[in-house]
Amino acid sequence: MSTRSARTPNGRRRGSSGRNTTFSSRPAEDLLFPTRRGRPMERSEDYKMWKALLKQAGVREARLHDARHTAGTLLVEQGVHIRVVQEILGHARVTTTERYTHVASPQVRDASERMGAALWGED
Structure with missing residues (x-):
């Protein structure tokens, strides 16, 4: 080798x-x-x-690295399994992939909206 x-x-x-x-x-x-x-x-x-x-x-x-973050985030948001995203991005550990992606899932958005409504009475 x-x-x-x-x-x-x-x-x-x-x-x-x-x-x-x-x-x-x-x-x-x-x-x-x-x-x-x-x-x-x-x-x-x-x-x-x-x-x-x-x-x-x-x-x-934008940095090319920013495009990697965006790609990882979009894949996760589209429902691609985190292990598949890990393979695509070439990460040895899934924990790296989890840190690497910035996800605002529908559940997170829903939780944010509920918290806003509870605090400020917004719908």
Whole structure:
């Protein structure tokens, strides 16, 4: 196995042991955005593409990491099981996924409305 390592989306290095395999040992079809040669994309190139995409879409500046949070939150709010979201986001522990997602479920909204009504007499 290769001793080279690559940076994960959070900037940490992934080694070649355990769950975190090196990107260089992964087949190209496992990479979300491989280069034409099937290698991992450089972070700077990824960043440039992200900024261009935001501009083209006409949306405000945001970090790519913010998009991950949004994706996780939307998946949970759509009823996707937290373990599936964990797998999609690539988290080793479900507790990371739980912290990562910001959910305002219908139950939470209902509880908020009830508390507001109890405190301020709002419907």
